[in-house]
Amino acid sequence: MSDPHAFRNALGQFATGVTVVTTVDKERNPVGVTASSFNSVSLDPPLILWSLAKTAQSMPAYQNSGGFNVHVLASHQSSLSNQFAKSGDDKFDGVEWTPCENGFPILPEYAALFRCKTHFQYEGGDHIIFVGEVIDHRTYDFPVLVFQGGRYADAKIKPAPTQSTAPAIDMQNGQFTDDFLLYLISRAHFQSSYPTRKACNKLGMSEPEYFCLSLLAMSGGLPANDIVSRLEHTGHHPDAEIFARLQRKGWIEGTDDNIEISQKGRETFIGLLAHSKALEEQLLKHFTDEELIGAQAFLQKLIKITGSDIPELW
Numbered sequence: 359m360s361d362p363h364a365f366r367n368a369l370g371q372f373a374t375g376v377t378v379v380t381t382v383d384k385e386r387n388p389v390g391v392t393a394s395s396f397n398s399v400s401l402d403p404p405l406i407l408w409s410l411a412k413t414a415q416s417m418p419a420y421q422n423s424g425g426f427n428v429h430v431l432a433s434h435q436s437s438l439s440n441q442f443a444k445s446g447d448d449k450f451d452g453v454e455w456t457p458c459e460n461g462f463p464i465l466p467e468y469a470a471l472f473r474c475k476t477h478f479q480y481e482g483g484d485h486i487i488f489v490g491e492v493i494d495h496r497t498y499d500f501p502v503l504v505f506q507g508g509r510y511a512d513a514k515i516k517p518a519p520t521q522s523t524a525p526a527i528d529m530q531n532g533q534f535t536d537d538f539l540l541y542l543i544s545r546a547h548f549q550s551s552y553p554t555r556k557a558c559n560k561l562g563m564s565e566p567e568y569f570c571l572s573l574l575a576m577s578g579g580l581p582a583n584d585i586v587s588r589l590e591h592t593g594h595h596p597d598a599e600i601f602a603r604l605q606r607k608g609w610i611e612g613t614d615d616n617i618e619i620s621q622k623g624r625e626t627f628i629g630l631l632a633h634s635k636a637l638e639e640q641l642l643k644h645f646t647d648e649e650l651i652g653a654q655a656f657l658q659k660l661i662k663i664t665g666s667d668i669p670e671l672w
């Protein structure tokens with residue numbers, strides 16, 4: 359092996375759980391080590407394995423005790439993992455363990471416990487591989503601790519593929535179900551923007567007027583033609599009548615060659631933005647950070663691939 363560091367890095371790419379394996383030494387004192395080398399071997403007979411470095415101080419205890427308890431750690435137990443990863447006699451300090459019938463320590467919390475009889479011990483280079491026959495096991499429904507690339511992580515469960523067997527769109531009858539993503543996107547848009555549209559109504563501002571103002575607030579002065587073409591994707595086609603109305607209300611100024619948002623128009627628009635922002639804050643309270651990051655990435659990508667800069671898609 360030319361580069362042990364690179365070998366270690368490559369091995370670290372294999373994400374594992376984290377266990378604390380406990381047993382007793384010849385004086386029946388509790389012994390424990392953190393081990394990520396745990397794995398299943400056989401269902402019938404029920405066998406598991408893990409491996410321990412030959413240099414570990416606790417090696418004689420595991421070789422002679424006749425058994426061990428494997429605790430699969432929960433995601434909140436990374437400090438316990440660190441405690442059992444340091445050589446020394448004080449690993450059980452502050453840990454309220456209880457002995458099983460063989461005297462091997464059982465930790466107070468774990469995601470799963472496998473109580474094992476030592477079945478085989480194999481030489482494995484600089485480690486000894488312990489194969490245990492499982493005599494008893496218990497599971498608690500905790501999220502588990504993960505170890506990858508030398509760091510702790512939480513397992514993120516991927517959503518199960520949608521169970522619905524019905525097609526998202528019934529092409530013959532023109533009906534669709536809640537699996538139809540574009541329907542969900544437009545429904546989410548209409549429902550979530552409804553309060554803002556009501557606020558516009560109260561101000562006597564129509565939807566095309568709102569779109570004109572928001573475009574002008576963001577882009578500065580524009581010729582009327584440009585405004586029309588840049589709002590094409592919204593389905594609104596502001597005409598001379600709409601520009602005249604906006605001018606009468608004092609929200610825009612200038613001529614057809616260069617229409618600008620007025621001070622009054624900007625203040626009105628900022629009032630609406632503040633309203634939308636407050637609405638957003640309320641809505642976002644219902645989502646986790648992870649949901650929001652995923653939704654943002656999804657929507658940004660959707661906007662990019664449906665943008666006018668890639669017209670060949672359409």
Ligand SMILES: Cc1cc2nc3c(=O)[nH]c(=O)nc-3n(C[C@H](O)[C@H](O)[C@H](O)COP(=O)(O)O)c2cc1C
Binds near residue numbers: 411440
């Ligand atoms: C996440 C993690 C996983 C570990 N996995 C193993 C392992 O599978 N085998 C091993 O020999 N050491 C492993 N170690 C290191 C041991 O826990 C550490 O060397 C051991 O606790 C030393 O104890 P001792 O010398 O008192 O026996 C791991 C350490 C950490 C932090």
